[in-house]
Amino acid sequence: AQKITQTQPGMFVQEKEAVTLDCTYDTSDPSYGLFWYKQPSSGEMIFLIYQGSYDQQNATEGRYSLNFQKARKSANLVISASQLGDSAMYFCAMREGNFNKFYFGSGTKLNVKP
């Protein structure tokens, strides 16, 4: 079974609007971490936001927030007030327990329209 599933291969959003990128995960480990990364066309991987499995509140980092629904095993990324520079691939990832193993989803390509 896939550890991380991103069901939206591509999405469009109008500049200044909010957008939600979906991510579901699969693990039986009670301790895990969820990460979102941005990959612009230049290719580098940029860390955006983290949510721990025991965190009570949803994580926020500037315009990024993570909608964490533990019972549904979902960790959706919300980008508020989209900007043209947000156009990129976005990857959801999970680390199980305290292991140096990250599992990545297949990514969502976000296009922000002016």
Place this chain on the structure above:
Amino acid sequence: NAGVTQTPKFQVLKTGQSMTLQCAQDMNHEYMSWYRQDPGMGLRLIHYSVGAGITDQGEVPNGYNVSRSTTEDFPLRLLSAAPSQTSVYFCASSYGLAGQDTQYFGPGTRLTVL
């Protein structure tokens, strides 16, 4: 502080040739990993290391060898390149495995095997 560096940026090999992808980090991180990124599949873990002298296999280790003789360096060796190894390779490092100890990624190596 250069972060994670990878060389070369681009490489073309013929089937059966061998080569080593170099990765170095100057952040004194214990944990290092190698990933490959194929279109539509996100990043997949090849090998990882939790410290000098300690390595382990990830999801897709076949055809690749690694060693970790120093904290700073984590080279990836292709002993006999195959067209199926055409991909973009990322090296990553992290300080720890707790909480939001995220990985820092190198710029990637684009490898083509003919």
